[in-house]
Amino acid sequence: MILFSSLGDGYVWRALLEVVIVGVLCGAVGVHVVLRRLSFLTMALTHATFPGVVIATMLGLGLVLGAGLFGVLLVAVVAALTGPRGAEHGRETSSVTAVVLSGGFALGMALMSTQEGFSRDLTAFLVGSVLTVQPSDLVVSAVTTAVVLGVLAALRKELHLAAFDPGAFAAAGYPARRLDLVLLLALEATVVTSLPAVGTIMAVALIVGPAATARLWCSRTATMTAMAIVVGVAAGVIGLAVSEQWNVAAGGAIVLSVAAFFVASLVLQSLPWGEPVAAAVARRKSAGRPTYSG
């Protein structure tokens, strides 16, 4: 395979490292996105982060830094617009989300149209450019991943309960809104971090895809998380190999392999013997030990 023979080149190593890091991050965060049905919100965040990239370019800021700052602003706007979640006064989220999505994207396009020379650089941020990842990008990705995974692990009890039973979570006196905000920030950090690898648009596939695939097979959140991470990393590595082998765009190849995992899982489960296999897998995983683990 060309991927392995070309590992001598530094840029391929960096790309490989980047897709592994991003695969881990997206897989782990995606579990929360899928369990809380936030896929659409994630899509909105990825699209609305796009103008941040354009503004950062215009101001000459670092792209990831610019997008990150804009992302935090965006999260604040979304949180303010949707109102207290769970409370009946909260606005209907999906229409707010849709407006944020298209508005953000339109703003990015409008800004971009005023800056003729930039259009080529910026397409890299729409569809990704993992082969040009710089060592500094790798450091940013690694640090973000460590921080986000740390936060998710530290809050896993509370995140699990809040996702499963938001009513009981609020009734127990937990600060539901603040936890939502933490998750939203983790999600936006993930979007910004996966920008170099797959771009704003396809980041949503890398976040939602592996977790949605794992959900089809797993009956525990812990196993689902592990499988989502494995699928995220595998899709990244396979996509990169395909891209090196046949010279197709890496971002596209990565997202296509995510889609392949998901579709293959759907097909396997819809085959006559798919259900029993999935059930047997689930049973074997849980057999014997009554898992009172959080």
Add this chain to the structure above:
Amino acid sequence: MSRPAAIVFDQASVAYGRVPALEQVHGTVHQGEIVALVGPNGAGKSTLIKALLGLVPVASGSISVLGRPPALARRQVAYVPQADTLDPDFPVSVAQVVLMGRYRRIGWLRPPGRADRDAAAEALAAVGLAHRAADRFGTLSGGQRQRVLLARAIAAQPAALLLDEPFNGVDAVSQEALLATIRALAAGGAAVVVSTHDLGLAQLTCDGICLLNRHQFGFGPPGEVLTPDLLRAAYGGAALELGDRGLIVARS
């Protein structure tokens, strides 16, 4: 019964924004008592439970839970939602759901310990579902899921237990199992408030009845509250009749 008061309503009114949902609730639930909230759809039963959890503000008068304002008592209050409001596909085991009842006690950042697992296992055994511990929550029947949620509440060892229509869609046997567990918890000193549409059940099993329809029509022992006059007043006229052998619900 002169046990200490656990929940005290003092001319309490509850409002969503400026629209009053429930007015003039006045009465006391003592430790070890089971009080049923009854009334027609939209009467304000769920609203009163939300007020007891501090999720809806008290507009006038006051509600005190375990001697404190509702929002400050939540750590000692357990709430049992209707099982059918939860996602049956969620990847979580029965044992994990019950363990969730311990989370508040365990606190942030710390993992569950031996004592928490034991309490969860014991609570699950109390509702008769110990053998389903390793199964996914969604694979249980509706009545069994309701019992698991009750086990979760028991695992929290609450001083007050609030249940919103726990008997909906639950067969007679599961109902009996739920009731036995609730009674055991009350016998241990917990105050229990349960909303229900089953007047017969409320009459036979509860120490007190709170009859509601936008305001309070009665609060006291079943014999004093479930009278034809009060029921007709609360349910708006013709719907209910009482016979001499227990309760007969009929249309006239």
